[in-house]
Amino acid sequence: DTAVSQTPKYLVTQMGNDKSIKCEQNLGHDTMYWYKQDSKKFLKIMFSYNNKELIINETVPNRFSPKSPDKAHLNLHINSLELGDSAVYFCASSQVASLTGELFFGEGSRLTVL
Amino acid sequence: DAKTTQPPSMDCAEGRAANLPCNHSTISGNEYVYWYRQIHSQGPQYIIHGLKNNETNEMASLIITEDRKSSTLILPHATLRDTAVYYCIGPGGGKLIFGQGTELSVKP
Numbered sequence: 001d002t003a004v005s006q007t008p009k010y011l012v013t014q015m016g017n018d019k020s021i022k023c024e025q026n027l028g029h030d031t032m033y034w035y036k037q038d039s040k041k042f043l044k045i046m047f048s049y050n051n052k053e054l055i056i057n058e059t060v061p062n063r064f065s066p067k068s069p070d071k072a073h074l075n076l077h078i079n080s081l082e083l084g085d086s087a088v089y090f091c092a093s094s095q096v097a098s099l100t101g102e103l104f105f106g107e108g109s110r111l112t113v114l
Numbered sequence: 115d116a117k118t119t120q121p122p123s124m125d126c127a128e129g130r131a132a133n134l135p136c137n138h139s140t141i142s143g144n145e146y147v148y149w150y151r152q153i154h155s156q157g158p159q160y161i162i163h164g165l166k167n168n169e170t171n172e173m174a175s176l177i178i179t180e181d182r183k184s185s186t187l188i189l190p191h192a193t194l195r196d197t198a199v200y201y202c203i204g205p206g207g208g209k210l211i212f213g214q215g216t217e218l219s220v221k222p
Contacts, residue, residue, distance in 0.1 A: 004157075035212075041199070043158065043212035056209060090157050103150075103210060105157030 003027050004106040006091050012112045013081060020077045021109045023091030031055075032074040033092040033103065034066060043090070049074055078111075086113045118202045123217040126196075132189040134216050136202030139183040145205055147178060149187050151198040152215070158201065161187065192220045 004025045013019055025032060033056075034046040047066045048056035054066070063079045078085060091106040119137040126132040138147060148163040162169055162176045164185070169176040175188040189196055201215040 042214070043201075045209050045211075048209075092157075102160040102163070103158070105159070107157050108155075 002106075004091055004093055004104050006089075006106040006109045008109060009107065010110050010112075012114065014114055015081055015083060017081050018077070018079045019081060019111070020075055021089055021091075021111070022073070022075045023106060024073050025091075025093040025104070026072065027093055027095070027104060029093040029095050029104070030071055031094045031096070032068065032071070033094075034074065034076050035090040035092060035105075037088045037090060037108070039087070047074075047076075081111075081113045083113050086111055118204050118213050120200075120202050120213065120216045122214065123219070125219050125221060126189075126192045128194060128220055128222050129191055132192040132196065132218055132220070134187040134189075134200050134202075134218065135184065136187070137184045138202065138204045141182055141204045143182075147176070147182075147185050148203040148205070148210060149174070149176065150201045150203065150212070151196075152201070153195075153198040158212075161200075192218075194220050194222065196220050 006023050031050045033048045035043050036046055037043045046060050049068045051071050052068045065077045068074045088108045088110045090108045092103040094103045117140050146163045146165050149161040150158045152158045161173050162171055164176045164178050178185045197220045199215040199217050201212050203210050
């Protein structure tokens with residue numbers, strides 16, 4: 001069983017399109033995250049949810065909208081995709097609500113915007 | 115935010131100990147130091163964390179200096195599968211902030 005699973009693993013799309021990436025964790029964790037890893041390999045936190053409530057919202061364009069239907073799921077919807085959105089997006093979860101501690105990451109979703 | 119400094123790359127011979135240093139001189143007294151690694155094309159993987167005492171688990175050992183300004187991650191018997199980018203992280207603002215890490219190459 002995969003602890004943190006993301007779909008799709010690869011996504012290729014045109015500029016201006018809208019796309020979603022889904023994330024599910026079966027670890028019973030209360031906190032989930034989205035990280036972005038750009039071409040320079042920097043991992044940056046984008047959002048964090050604790051028990052369906054948004055607790056971290058970094059400086060991310062409004063085109064990015066996370067949605068957490070329940071504490072086991074955190075989806076990322078991106079509107080009007082731009083070339084600069086090309087990156088690998090990682091979902092993660094943690095047991096503790098203090099936003100630090102051991103994070104469990106998914107395998108990533110590689111988004112390519114043409 | 116606790117900033118960390120790591121060498122960009124290191125080599126290690128297979129079977130030998132890999133010692134990965136990290137400077138975190140701005141870390142505050144109650145902040146833990148975390149280590150993660152990222153094997154190519156995979157998600158980051160937690161290794162170990164510590165506050166001021168040395169820590170050991172099945173993956174690695176963490177040695178933290180008494181002044182807490184630096185630490186060393188030790189992989190006692192490196193294997194080819196340990197080739198990865200290793201991140202030393204000092205949390206800031208309640209978040210884990212990843213730097214550039216050290217790219218460790220384990221060579222036969």
